[in-house]
Amino acid sequence: MESTREQTIETLLVSVNRLIRTALQSTGNTTSQAVWRTLGILESGGTQRLGELAKASRVSQPTMTRLVAGMLADDLVVRSVDPDDSRGQRIALAPAGAERLAAWRATLTHTVGPLFADLDEAQWDVLHEASALIASRTRSEITA
Numbered sequence: 361m362e363s364t365r366e367q368t369i370e371t372l373l374v375s376v377n378r379l380i381r382t383a384l385q386s387t388g389n390t391t392s393q394a395v396w397r398t399l400g401i402l403e404s405g406g407t408q409r410l411g412e413l414a415k416a417s418r419v420s421q422p423t424m425t426r427l428v429a430g431m432l433a434d435d436l437v438v439r440s441v442d443p444d445d446s447r448g449q450r451i452a453l454a455p456a457g458a459e460r461l462a463a464w465r466a467t468l469t470h471t472v473g474p475l476f477a478d479l480d481e482a483q484w485d486v487l488h489e490a491s492a493l494i495a496s497r498t499r500s501e502i503t504a
Contacts, residue, residue, distance in 0.1 A: 372494075379475075383468045391464075394419055394427055399436060399461045402453040404499075409442060410449050436460060 398417045402408065405416065414424035428451055431437040436457035442448035
């Protein structure tokens with residue numbers, strides 16, 4: 361039984377990865393996935409120090425410094441001095457960043473939507489329950 365559970369988790373991970381890769385390729389968007397990931401981290405986790413943000417986004421601190429510089433230039437994030445350590449920087453999601461992230465997610469949703477267009481109501485119920493369960497385990501929010 362444990363093997364079946366492990367296989368289910370593996371299938372879920374591989375399938376979600378494949379779904380995201382398909383959606384990303386279909387949009388033709390050239391923005392780095394690291395930018396979208398970082399904006400999502402700021403959306404869910406709030407303002408963060410540069411080092412924390414680099415760790416959460418799984419990039420080196422110099423890479424995050426370059427990413428933040430580009431996102432600052434595009435008005436996607438704002439930077440402030442860390443009140444606890446004047447040498448540190450705190451990075452927050454800017455309103456334009458939140459708007460661009462929402463638009464990007466909508467684009468991904470519309471891109472992937474046709475793959476599920478033929479589901480019947482029972483299948484939609486299963487998919488909704490599964491996504492709600494996954495969201496609760498990953499501390500993501502889902503709307504009803």
